[in-house]
Amino acid sequence: MADIIIVGGGIAGTVIASRLHERKLPLAIVLIEAGPDPTGSPYVTDPAAAAHLHFSEYDYNYSTTPQDHLDGKPKRNVGFKGLGGGSVINNGGWTRGDRTDYDLWARDVGDQRWSYEGLLPYFKRTEKHFDPGADPSQHGFDGPMHTASVSSTGRKYPLRNTVLRLWSNLGIPYIHDLNDGRPQGISDLVENFRDGKRQMTQSVFSLKGVRVLTGTIVRRVLFNDAKTAVGVELADGGKIDLNEGGQVIISAGAYRTPQILMLSGVGDPVHLSQHDIPLVCDLRQVGRNLHDHLGLFRYWKLRHPEKGLAIGSPLFGGPNYDKGGPVDFLVRAPIPVDPLKAAIEKDKGPVSDDHALLKGPRTHLEMLLMYIAVGGEAQGLQIPIDGSSITTFFMGCLPTSRGSVTLASSDPSANPIIDPSYYATEADRHVMRTGFRTQSQLMFSTAEGKELVEREHTPSGYPALEMDASDEEIDARIKMGAGTTYHPGGTAAMGTVVDGSLRVYGVQNLRVADASVIPKPLAAHYQVPVYAIAEQAVNILVAECFS
Numbered sequence: 001m002a003d004i005i006i007v008g009g010g011i012a013g014t015v016i017a018s019r020l021h022e023r024k025l026p027l028a029i030v031l032i033e034a035g036p037d038p039t040g041s042p043y044v045t046d047p048a049a050a051a052h053l054h055f056s057e058y059d060y061n062y063s064t065t066p067q068d069h070l071d072g073k074p075k076r077n078v079g080f081k082g083l084g085g086g087s088v089i090n091n092g093g094w095t096r097g098d099r100t101d102y103d104l105w106a107r108d109v110g111d112q113r114w115s116y117e118g119l120l121p122y123f124k125r126t127e128k129h130f131d132p133g134a135d136p137s138q139h140g141f142d143g144p145m146h147t148a149s150v151s152s153t154g155r156k157y158p159l160r161n162t163v164l165r166l167w168s169n170l171g172i173p174y175i176h177d178l179n180d181g182r183p184q185g186i187s188d189l190v191e192n193f194r195d196g197k198r199q200m201t202q203s204v205f206s207l208k209g210v211r212v213l214t215g216t217i218v219r220r221v222l223f224n225d226a227k228t229a230v231g232v233e234l235a236d237g238g239k240i241d242l243n244e245g246g247q248v249i250i251s252a253g254a255y256r257t258p259q260i261l262m263l264s265g266v267g268d269p270v271h272l273s274q275h276d277i278p279l280v281c282d283l284r285q286v287g288r289n290l291h292d293h294l295g296l297f298r299y300w301k302l303r304h305p306e307k308g309l310a311i312g313s314p315l316f317g318g319p320n321y322d323k324g325g326p327v328d329f330l331v332r333a334p335i336p337v338d339p340l341k342a343a344i345e346k347d348k349g350p351v352s353d354d355h356a357l358l359k360g361p362r363t364h365l366e367m368l369l370m371y372i373a374v375g376g377e378a379q380g381l382q383i384p385i386d387g388s389s390i391t392t393f394f395m396g397c398l399p400t401s402r403g404s405v406t407l408a409s410s411d412p413s414a415n416p417i418i419d420p421s422y423y424a425t426e427a428d429r430h431v432m433r434t435g436f437r438t439q440s441q442l443m444f445s446t447a448e449g450k451e452l453v454e455r456e457h458t459p460s461g462y463p464a465l466e467m468d469a470s471d472e473e474i475d476a477r478i479k480m481g482a483g484t485t486y487h488p489g490g491t492a493a494m495g496t497v498v499d500g501s502l503r504v505y506g507v508q509n510l511r512v513a514d515a516s517v518i519p520k521p522l523a524a525h526y527q528v529p530v531y532a533i534a535e536q537a538v539n540i541l542v543a544e545c546f547s
């Protein structure tokens with residue numbers, strides 16, 4: 001028996017269990033995680049070792065459906081199966097994003113708790129901000145999660161000033177604080193590595209006092225005739241019952257939360273009947289509205305590798321280089337409004353200048369430059385890590401393409417069918433082409449870029465593209481090479497599947513709290529918003545159920 005059953009011991013589930021227990025309420029809390037506890041694995045402490053977790057027993061090894069709007073092929077995707085969820089495998093980027101995105105979220109769902117100001121206490125509660133002199137209205141200094149900017153760790157990469165000048169040619173201003181809700185500009189990357197070591201959620205949010213079941217897959221939520229959640233059924237047939245007035249919280253991540261809802265009979269009746277699942281609640285938006293950030297890596301051969309500018313060169317090394325990724329800055333930028341408006345109109349017909357993607361300015365693109373060349377294999381490139389090449393990256397932050405998660409079978413251990421429908425809209429194509437052109441401009445049209453790189457490594461069969469590249473040529477490159485940035489959300493969206501209190505519509509005592517509830521894309525990487533969602537969920541639960 002339990003008062004709170006949390007399904008999924010990833011970032012959100014772990015925070016909710018830990019914080020609820022911390023409140024010292026007389027609650028029996030059970031946290032159920034499908035995968036093992038990775039503590040002790042040789043690959044979880046050193047962030048660079050996380051590459052070994054890909055394709056391991058901890059990886060759900062997702063593959064999308066063939067992506068019709070890309071090159072027609074499935075795209076590989078990763079999901080961490082184990083206590084800590086994404087916190088164990090992610091890249092540590094700590095980005096809160098743009099306040100406008102949260103304010104629109106709150107406006108759309110009619111609930112100011114999800115605005116930037118509404119979430120601010122929870123952003124602050126999570127973090128122990130690295131800069132004690134930072135604005136206390138924006139940052140927390142005694143939360144459990146230590147953050148660190150590149151400069152605060154003492155890393156001084158040889159290309160730092162060059163990169164800053166590169167971007168200043170494009171009119172990108174330097175901003176001191178990456179995470180004050182106004183991210184447009186270039187700023188030091190911030191990570192949540194502590195002294196260069198990964199902070200798994202469960203290592204900073206204690207689970208002492210919580211009953212944690214690892215290696216335990218939840219099959220479905222059980223309901224009584226009044227459609228009130230009364231417990232969960234496990235894949236092995238076992239059950240965990242809920243005490244009267246208790247709550248089931250699903251925090252299984254954006255791919256698995258809709259799967260569990262559907263297996264529980266909450267979803268589209270036609271789809272459920274295809275899998276002989278009895279209908280509990282007709283909620284057709286479950287699994288729809290999947291959004292993810294699409295990104296593209298480009299690889300560049302350095303003109304002067306002998307200067308020791310990138311990883312692999314024997315000369316590349318310095319104090320504290322092991323404290324984070326080989327990156328100095330993150331750039332976030334809006335794009336010009338008129339061509340974007342024209343692109344949106346190709347998708348939707350005439351729109352006013354008040355269209356949400358046009359008013360702002362919004363943060364349409366994120367871009368960075370890394371002092372290493374890795375991952376080129378995904379584009380058929382074999383680039384030696386010998387210090388002779390670097391990487392640039394860009395992602396579209398506010399995609400309008402929407403995909404879906406549906407059931408492949410009624411087996412809860414089977415991967416669901418994931419169709420992100422990447423690059424389906426002209427608006428998304430326009431934003432990504434703008435990102436591509438911006439990076440070309442950086443390298444081909446600035447004095448620093450021309451001095452920095454000799455040429456681009458282009459995938460076999462794809463010509464080198466310079467400033468005069470056509471939309472079609474750029475599309476071909478993006479369609480072949482772009483992929484996930486691991487930020488799925490929206491599959492149990494607030495406003496259509498859950499209300500502002502995270503309650504699933506049409507049933508009682510069942511809530512969702514994880515990346516699934518994010519209704520529209522945010523110009524953030526999703527761990528920060530997910531920590532805040534979880535922190536807010538705890539306050540909501542205490543206020544509405546256990547006060």
Ligand SMILES: Cc1cc2nc3c(=O)[nH]c(=O)nc-3n(C[C@H](O)[C@H](O)[C@H](O)COP(=O)(O)OP(=O)(O)OC[C@H]3O[C@@H](n4cnc5c(N)ncnc54)[C@H](O)[C@@H]3O)c2cc1C
Nearest residue numbers: 008010012034085086091092093218253514515525526527
């Ligand atoms: C490779 C990679 C790199 C990333 N890099 C970054 C980054 O640099 N910065 C950033 O901000 N974000 C990053 N992210 C994204 C971030 O980690 C996720 O947004 C975040 O983990 C989502 O949290 P969540 O609680 O929604 O889901 P998760 O953390 O994925 O947790 C879901 C948990 O539920 C469990 N579960 C699923 N189904 C069941 C079931 N039936 N029964 C029991 N348990 C179940 C899963 O095993 C998992 O542990 C990255 C993600 C990946 C995969």
